[in-house]
Every structure is written in structure tokens, then in C-alpha cells.
Amino acid sequence: MNCLLCEQKLASSPSWQLLLAIENTSLICEDCSKSFERVDIKEEDDVVDQVTSIYTYNEPMREYLHQFKFLQDVALAGVFANELRTELARKDDIIVPIPMHPQKKIERTFAHVEEMLTAARIPFEDLLIKKNTEVMGEKTREERLAMRNLFSIKPGSDVKNKTYILIDDIYTTGTTLRHAATVLKEAGAERVEAVTLIRAER
Template structure:
């Protein structure tokens, strides 16, 4: 699974999104809430040319809302867990957050820092409950 994800993300094999579609659909349809993809930093989007998390959700035929924007530019994967946890907020809320359940979705879970930061800003903005789903744990 990790090798497929690597090929999908870094070799830009967007067609592989369909390989993950059914699994993602089953994971998310079990949850009730507004799906919020973890966004890429805009600079990274320019180099990668596609938003991999969005494409996974589109391929699975699932509705989602963009409520977050990434503010931190340093790659989380290159930081230690301590550095990740001590980092300034990684996200800002860009949309209206209501007292509802939100389901964060990302492609990979490494230390949980990304999800922690995203959940924190959504809760601070008024979300009543946050759930998190990732395709794989790495």
C-alpha cells in the first residue's frame, strides 16, 4: 500500500486514486460528519501539480469542504516528533465552522501532528466533534 501511495503522490500517477477509492468510501461512509481534507501548502501544490487528498476523495465520489489552509511551509516529514508538536499552528480556518461533526481526511498518518493541529483549529472555530481518517499509517 505504501509503495502505491508513493507512486501516486511523488510520481504523480493520479490514476492510482481509483485503486484507493472503494476503501476510502467504506471508511468515510461509516462516519457522520462533514469531510474536510487536509490541505497542501500552495507552494507544494505548484510542484506536485495536483492535490492528492482531494483527488482521493473525488475518486471515491465523496463530498467534502475546504475549511483549512496550510500556513506552515516546512515539511512535517523532515522534522522530529518534538519539533512537529512544538511547531506554530499549521493551519488556519478559511470557512464557516458550525457546531457539527467534522471528519478530517489525509493520505498518511505518521505522528499525528498534522491531524492534531487541524483538529485544534477546527475545535477553536466552533466544531463540536472531530474525527480523523487516514488511508495508511506510516
């Protein structure tokens, strides 16, 4: 087995966590894993009650995201499985991935956030629909703030008076998360938090 990022041979050390399948076997080598820089910040927002981000958006992370999303390397979905599972090891909150527009999903051939959750064996509910194909990364802050809500609730789904946790790959200005939280709250969610893999500066 080679590291999925640098192709170096992986040195696997047996442990009881691995044996009991509490942890997944690491897909990347120690050097690559060390190159990602943790931030572990929790931020509050007027709509999203709490946003937790795990990593900074440094150069190795930029490369990872590029290879995963744009070079479409689905195998990389599991690279942060252990970290995501640790972060989401919570009782009965409901996990909701930020969806892609169906057309975009076909173009990319997979939905990256869902793939990350699946690879981490985290159960989730597909509650949201993305209404347009606009790409956040191409917009200015003003344009983002002026947008109409990007999401709607999937017809026939039941939003309870509970806590929902939104999952996205990257948190930049928070527009995406705020839009998603707004529709969930309007549909009856009591509290909406979010966990993102990366916190980017804007």
C-alpha cells in the first residue's frame, strides 16, 4: 500500500484500534499527514449556531483539494476519515452534507462531501437541494451576500425540532452555510451547527 498523496510506501504499525476497526488504516504517510496544519476553531455566526473547522487552508491542503475535486481523485475521500469521525462522534444530531447541483454532480461524477462522509462511515441525511449551478469560489464577497437562497428542502423530507450539523469541505465567507442553515431553521430545525474540513481566510 502506498501513500495516496506522495506514493511513498506506507509503514503500517498494527494497533488495537485498527484491529477493532475503531480507526481506519491511514491512507497517507506520516510526512503528508504532518504537512496539514490543524486550526480546530469554533466560530459563532448569527444564523449558524457554531462552525467548527479542522484544518487551515495551507499549500498541501490546497493541493489535496485540487486533486480530490478537480482531478476527480475519489480515492482521496477517505484521507480525513478518522479526523471527521472524531469530530462528529456525537449522539443523535443529524448530519447533513452540503449538496452539489445535480448537473454539477454529473460533471464531477461524484459529490465530494457525501463521498467523504461515506468513506468515514458516518451516516447522513440528504435533506437539501442545491437550486443553481453558481460556483462560490468565482464570486466576490458582495456578490455572495446579495444572492438569493441557494438551497431548498428536499420534497417529502421531515425536518425535526433537533440539532442539525452541516458538513462542507471549506468555510470561507460562510454564505453557503448560512443559506443552508436558514432553510433548515425555517423548516423547523432547533439548532444548526456546521463542521468544515478547512477554514480559509478571505
